Amino acid sequence: MIAIWSVLGISLHLQFGLTGLVNFGQVLPFAIGAYGAGFAAVHGAPGWSGWVIGGVMAPLLGLVVILPASRLTQDYWALVTLGAGELFRLAMLNIPGIAGGVEGVSVARINASGTAMLAALALLVATVLFARRIGHSPLGRMLRVLREDEVLAATLGRDPVRFQRVVTAISWAMAGLAGTLYAHVIGYISPSAFTVAETFLIWIAVLLGGPASILGVVLGTTIIQLTALSTRFVAQWSQLPFEFVANLRLGLFGLVLVLVFLLRPEGLVPERRERVDAASR
Amino acid sequence: MLQAADISVAYGGFQALAGVSLRAEAGSILGLVGPNGSGKSTLLNVIAGVQFPDRGSVTLDGRTVPAGRPELAAQCGIGRAFQIPRLTRRLTVFQNVLIGAPDQPGERVSELLLRPGRVRRREREIAEAAHAVLRRVDLAHKAQDYAGNLSGGQQKLLSLAMLLMGHPRVLLLDEPAAGVNPVLIAREIALLRELRAERRIIVLVEHNMDMIADLCDRVIVLDAGEIIAEGSPAAIRADARVMRSYLGEPA
Numbered sequence: 001m002i003a004i005w006s007v008l009g010i011s012l013h014l015q016f017g018l019t020g021l022v023n024f025g026q027v028l029p030f031a032i033g034a035y036g037a038g039f040a041a042v043h044g045a046p047g048w049s050g051w052v053i054g055g056v057m058a059p060l061l062g063l064v065v066i067l068p069a070s071r072l073t074q075d076y077w078a079l080v081t082l083g084a085g086e087l088f089r090l091a092m093l094n095i096p097g098i099a100g101g102v103e104g105v106s107v108a109r110i111n112a113s114g115t116a117m118l119a120a121l122a123l124l125v126a127t128v129l130f131a132r133r134i135g136h137s138p139l140g141r142m143l144r145v146l147r148e149d150e151v152l153a154a155t156l157g158r159d160p161v162r163f164q165r166v167v168t169a170i171s172w173a174m175a176g177l178a179g180t181l182y183a184h185v186i187g188y189i190s191p192s193a194f195t196v197a198e199t200f201l202i203w204i205a206v207l208l209g210g211p212a213s214i215l216g217v218v219l220g221t222t223i224i225q226l227t228a229l230s231t232r233f234v235a236q237w238s239q240l241p242f243e244f245v246a247n248l249r250l251g252l253f254g255l256v257l258v259l260v261f262l263l264r265p266e267g268l269v270p271e272r273r274e275r276v277d278a279a280s281r
Numbered sequence: 282m283l284q285a286a287d288i289s290v291a292y293g294g295f296q297a298l299a300g301v302s303l304r305a306e307a308g309s310i311l312g313l314v315g316p317n318g319s320g321k322s323t324l325l326n327v328i329a330g331v332q333f334p335d336r337g338s339v340t341l342d343g344r345t346v347p348a349g350r351p352e353l354a355a356q357c358g359i360g361r362a363f364q365i366p367r368l369t370r371r372l373t374v375f376q377n378v379l380i381g382a383p384d385q386p387g388e389r390v391s392e393l394l395l396r397p398g399r400v401r402r403r404e405r406e407i408a409e410a411a412h413a414v415l416r417r418v419d420l421a422h423k424a425q426d427y428a429g430n431l432s433g434g435q436q437k438l439l440s441l442a443m444l445l446m447g448h449p450r451v452l453l454l455d456e457p458a459a460g461v462n463p464v465l466i467a468r469e470i471a472l473l474r475e476l477r478a479e480r481r482i483i484v485l486v487e488h489n490m491d492m493i494a495d496l497c498d499r500v501i502v503l504d505a506g507e508i509i510a511e512g513s514p515a516a517i518r519a520d521a522r523v524m525r526s527y528l529g530e531p532a
Contacts, residue, residue, distance in 0.1 A: 133393060137400070138385045138400070139387060139388045141376060142388050145369045145372070148370060149369065154351035154352045155329060155351045155354075155361050156355055156380060156381055156443065157355035157356045157383050160352075163388075166390060271371070
């Protein structure tokens with residue numbers, strides 16, 4: 001699970017950490033990937049079709065979603081992506097024909113936990129290598145320019161919208177594949193797994209670890225996921241109601257986020273200068 | 282030749298430019314002066330595609346420069362340096378100069394993955410060109426500093442260096458001497474002379490009248506979005522309307 005969520009975190013690293021795009025709907029490509037697996041299961045399509053939906057449909061839909069947002073300011077980006085994510089979830093909730101509606105659907109589960117872990121690690125390693133290749137390249141350099149000043153990029157002859165599209169397609173493909181894998185690891189999907197809260201959990205992890213650093217994103221995701229997973233044990237140990245501990249956890253995440261903003265605005269692992277400099281050698 | 286014809290821009294009820302036209306020849310420096318708010322920067326923005334005009338057109342060597350599209354204007358050969366330098370403050374000086382270079386295959390994912398050798402070769406070429414440009418603007422010793430840590434004057438030289446990487450035909454410079462120390466101003470003046478000798482077209486917005494008199498072949502004076510005088514620097518200094526609206530009445 002940590003590996004899958006790290007892939008999601010890295011997809012946000014590319015959009016926000018490198019390019020400065022505020023996407024509050026990153027759960028959407030993740031959900032499309034998962035629903036790709038669900039759609040294949042419901043309609044008897046071969047298993048690979050779910051992966052195709054995750055890896056191809058998610059980025060294509062991403063390009064459609066950002067179409068109106070391309071010429072908008074960051075605030076509107078956030079709203080458009082947030083709205084698109086909710087729209088998809090509500091559609092899945094109310095159209096049972098696609099993948100089970102409110103009841104969700106069972107998906108072929110990777111039963112051997114070792115295999116599931118290996119698959120997740122393989123996806124994470126591939127994602128890290130790809131994101132590093134971009135981050136250390138002239139493309140990564142130009143994305144950092146866009147993060148600070150789109151007008152500068154444009155006056156140097158670059159079309160900011162083209163770069164935004166490229167980054168969206170890549171990061172939505174990553175999140176889509178992570179979603180398909182998630183569905184096969186859990187073995188069941190329903191709309192309740194893809195709420196806005198999931199998007200914000202990714203955001204908290206990314207902001208905590210350091211949005212501009214891949215290592216930071218993986219570290220932040222690990223901390224948040226371990227904390228989330230430990231809720232059950234804390235509830236048992238403390239004899240407190242599970243709901244109470246779960247809500248306490250959300251409060252704790254909020255507090256951590258405030259402390260990070262105050263004490264380490266760049267996150268636990270800030271963008272390292274030598275990493276950027278590698279691009280110029 | 283750079284030509285702007287009948288450029289008009291209004292911000293709400295405020296007429297920033299009212300039918301302004303200008304011409305600048307290759308190998309010349311055109312000065313653009315006038316009081317604050319007279320429309321100088323807006324005119325540069327229109328020529329560079331940063332501002333969409335309500336009316337008017339821009340041509341370079343007879344070819345129309347697309348309006349309101351800065352990336353296309355830059356590709357046509359128009360470079361714009363801003364009054365407050367636009368830089369990527371969290372990148373080094375060297376990396377800022379690198380991004381000035383057009384035609385970078387490494388900015389395309391397909392090239393990155395499929396033709397890494399080509400990407401590396403072009404990066405080496407760009408790096409060499411960047412070192413040469415940094416030497417030219419006297420910033421080689423600052424190459425590894427963050428751009429955000431440079432002084433105001435050095436940042437202006439850096440934004441000029443970034444433009445030079447793209448070999449623009451036209452340089453639109455917005456107050457390059459404002460807030461710059463005299464040593465760097467002398468460097469800028471020498472550099473602008475070199476660029477004029479290379480047959481580039483330079484449009485210079487500046488309040489420093491000594492610099493204007495020293496450098497410009499022709500000067501246009503704007504006031505309230507209209508041209509009120511045009512001519513040699515000496516003629517402009519003697520013009521009664523210019524004295525009244527901009528330079529002030531003689532004591």
